[in-house]
Amino acid sequence: MSLLPQGRIGPGWYPDPEATDVLRWWDGYRWTDDFAPRAVDPADSRNGYATASLVFGIVSIGFNVLFLPSVLAVAFGFAGLSKARRMGMGRGLAIAGIVLGAVGVMFMIALIVLVVTIRAVTVAH
Structure with a gap:
């Protein structure tokens, strides 16, 4: 043929x-x-969303201005999970990014509560 x-x-x-x-x-x-x-096209063999999620998650732990890195970590994490279901790789990175993004939010909330509490105590005295 x-x-x-x-x-x-x-x-x-x-x-x-x-x-x-x-x-x-x-x-x-x-x-x-x-x-x-x-x-296989190397661009097709990577899950860039999952990688971006992890990077933003790490950044959100130390530098979470306006919660933006945390929001990006979670958003890219869910996009990375979706792509991981299709291509079979990147699931762990995406989950780690989502978790770190959530931890970044908790750290920022704790910091805000701490600052407000310290200000309230110093103003009261």
Whole structure:
């Protein structure tokens, strides 16, 4: 079976006409019995949302201005979980980012309560 015109396309690895997940060697005249796995695009093999979630989660622990890093950590974390379900990787990073984002929110709330309490005590005296 030849889906390529004989002699017109040079030898090389081409998508197999019978299987979409492999490449097959075309010798310039006919298909051979040599197969190779398709190359995976490196951009498709990463879960950038999960990585961003973890980074924003870490940042939210030390520098959580206006709760923005925490919000971003949680938002990217849920997007990363969604992508992890489809591609099978990044789930742990996404969960860690969500947890760190939540911890960042708790730290900021505790800091605000502490500052308000100290101000109330100093004003009362």
